[in-house]
Every structure is written in structure tokens, then in C-alpha cells.
Amino acid sequence: MGEQKQKKREFLDILVALRQIIRATDLHSKHVMKVCGLTVPQLVVLLAIEELGAVTVRQISKHVSLSQATVTTILNRLEDRNFVKRTRNTTDKRVVNSCLTDKGRAVLVDTPPLMDGHFMLRYEKLDSAKRAEILEALQEVANLMAPEEGTPIPPTDDGELTPLL
Amino acid sequence: MGEQKQKKREFLDILVALRQIIRATDLHSKHVMKVCGLTVPQLVVLLAIEELGAVTVRQISKHVSLSQATVTTILNRLEDRNFVKRTRNTTDKRVVNSCLTDKGRAVLVDTPPLMDGHFMLRYEKLDSAKRAEILEALQEVANLMAPEEGTPIPPTDDGELTPLL
DNA sequence: ATCAAATGTTTTGACCTGTAATCATTCGCT
DNA sequence: AGCGAATGATTACAGGTCAAAACATTTGAT
Numbered sequence A, B: 001m002g003e004q005k006q007k008k009r010e011f012l013d014i015l016v017a018l019r020q021i022i023r024a025t026d027l028h029s030k031h032v033m034k035v036c037g038l039t040v041p042q043l044v045v046l047l048a049i050e051e052l053g054a055v056t057v058r059q060i061s062k063h064v065s066l067s068q069a070t071v072t073t074i075l076n077r078l079e080d081r082n083f084v085k086r087t088r089n090t091t092d093k094r095v096v097n098s099c100l101t102d103k104g105r106a107v108l109v110d111t112p113p114l115m116d117g118h119f120m121l122r123y124e125k126l127d128s129a130k131r132a133e134i135l136e137a138l139q140e141v142a143n144l145m146a147p148e149e150g151t152p153i154p155p156t157d158d159g160e161l162t163p164l165l
Numbered sequence C: 001a002t003c004a005a006a007t008g009t010t011t012t013g014a015c016c017t018g019t020a021a022t023c024a025t026t027c028g029c030t
Numbered sequence D: 001a002g003c004g005a006a007t008g009a010t011t012a013c014a015g016g017t018c019a020a021a022a023c024a025t026t027t028g029a030t
Helices: A002-036 A040-052 A057-064 A068-080 A102-109 A117-125 A128-145 B002-036 B040-052 B057-064 B068-080 B102-109 B117-125 B128-145
Strands: A084-088 A096-100 B084-088 B096-100
Touching: A002 A040, A002 B002, A002 B117, A002 B128, A040 A057, A040 A068, A040 A096, A040 A102, A057 A068, A057 A096, A068 A084, A096 A102, A117 B002, A117 B128, A128 B002, A128 B117, A128 B128, B002 B040, B040 B057, B040 B068, B040 B096, B040 B102, B057 B068, B057 B096, B068 B084, B096 B102
Parallel strands: none
Antiparallel strands: A084 A096, B084 B096
16 A cells, blocks of 8 residues: 555655756756856757758757747747848748858857756766766656657658757 | 767767756646646646645745746736635735635646656556666756755755655 | 648747846844 | 844746647649
8 A cells, every 4th residue: 555655756756856957957058048148948059050051940940859839939039139040941932941140150169068067077076887877867767758659769760860959 | 089079978968868858848747738727837836735735935935946936927827717825924914825725626636647647657667676776867967966065955944844846 | 723731930829937126024233 | 113134925027848820832633
């Protein structure tokens, strides 16, 4: 009977850890915003454009694991502030290609940290076995949470580049 | 020299896993919203009130690890929809006490899942050693990300109940 | 040629989240 | 008693995030 309680406790512990991680991640993003004027998601989108060149919204969305709508709103802000330039593709007028402006390129020369420096320092102090264990556990959780199994790496194979991030 | 690259790769992997986890968590919250009409944060606040009784905003905020402002906005929505009732404390008119309404109590009788059922099912299938490893890793990461070390459990000891979540 | 389905993007609407500023009260000192 | 500091809550503002709806365009089938 107490076994159910036990299970509940276990999930609660996971929930608590996850919430702390999510909160810390968000706080870091806010911090980066104050320091360098761009949030982590904005930087990630910028990096994706740098890596992929003139790229469609959908490609960015896949690459950074965000919905198309989210990427659009991030692009709006980035374009307002002149970090990227959007141009409609001439051959297919549905698609929009995004490029970095000089300002956009400039802000990336000295990439601000996407991850909390505090965390990185402490993480690096761990021995590599521990680090591997942690990484593996995180990936395991991510997989467990993935929408559907069967295709851990979905056979999108639609010419996508490595969907890093 | 390729050692730096290696480190970078490692952090990138962590970042990717974290982003997927955060995204999945958010998606689950949206899903819960569609199914039961309340998001996970709203449920968590409701549960905190159920557990703590007539409680101040600050206490809720501590209990659920969210800022006071965030709790206020969540309470706004919950009060608008008549799940909670706020009353100013008579002895100290600065403080606001929140209580569940009948409707609020009712919605909690069959607590909707705070965690993705899909995830829970798959997680339960793992052997307990693996599960322990995962939980430990998550807590390790949460600690590594905590604002300051030295006081893993900060000596708040201000009569708080267990700050679960 | 035409019209429906598919595709790519943006808009809309709802929520979560935090910091900083503001408001109201209470407390502590003199 | 009175005034400034501390405390509790809310508001204002800036983002992130998504699903669904709305648009625009292209493609495919007739």
C-alpha cells in the first residue's frame, strides 16, 4: 500500500528537480539578456542562421526544436532590432529566407555563453565518468519524454542538416 | 586543441537534452490544459493551497519555487475562474490569504497528472537501479545550477513547510 | 484552365515567467 | 507620535511558448 506512495514520491522528486532545472535555465536566459542584450533563444536562432546561411523558418524551427510560430516571433524581434534580414524567396513566394546582418554577425563573433558559467565550471570539476552518467541520464529523460518512440531519430531524412538543439 | 571542441560538444549535448526536456514539459502542460482546463503551474498552486490552507502569496511562492509576481498572475486567473478566493488578512492588511473554493476543491479530487503519463509509463518500466541513477543525475544537475553552493538547503528555516516543488 | 489540397508563414489568443516599479501597511527607533 | 525602513502584494513591461486560425502561394489532378 505504501508502495504507491513511494512511486508518487519518486515522481514528485523528479518533478521538483526538473522544475529547478527549468527555472535555473530561464533565469540564465534572463541574465544573458541583461548582460548582452539577447536571450538564449534569440542567440540560438542567430547561431542557426549563421550555420545554415539563408534559411527558411521551418528549417530553423527544426534545427532549434521550437515551433514555427515561436521562431517567427523571435525573428520579429531580431529583425526589429536589425540583427537579421528577411527576404521572400523569389522562386517560391511562400518561403522566407533569413540572413544575418552585419550587426547580427558582429554580435556572434564573441559568442556569449548559452549555458550558465557557474554550472559549466562546476560540471567540469566532475570526473568524466560522472559527467558521462549525467549526460546519459539527461538524454534518457529526453527520450522518455519524446512524443513517440519507435523512431528515436525520426526518419525525417528530408535533407535536414543535423538537428542540433 | 581538439579538446576544446570536445568540451563544447559536451555542453551542446547537454543543452540539447535540456531543451528537449523543457519543451516536452511545456507541451505536457499545454496538453493538460486542453484536457482538464488547468495548466500544470495552476494545478501546482492549487495543490499548494490545498496543502497549506489559507496561505499568503509569499508562502505559496516559496513552496512552489516561483516568483511572487508569477504566483500573483496565476492567482488572478484562478480567482477569475473562481477556483480560489483571496481575502485580505484583517490583522495585517498587507497580506492576502488564498483559499480554495468548492470548485477548486472539486477539481482536485481526481488530481490530474502533473507529469506526462507517457513518460511515467516508460520510466516505470526501467529497473530501479536505472531509475535511481536518473533521479540522482537530475538532482545533481539541479544542484549544479543552483544559484550558490555552500548551502544546498538554504537555512531559510523561517518556519516554512517542506518546500516541495 | 481551374479548383482543391498541400505547404510555408504569420497572426491571434492564452499562458508562464521574471525584474523593476509602485502601492499599501506595518514596524522600529527616536 | 512620527517618520523612514522593511515587508507583502500587485502592476507594468518584456519575452518565450504553443496550437489553431488566417493568409498567401504553389502543386496536382481533372
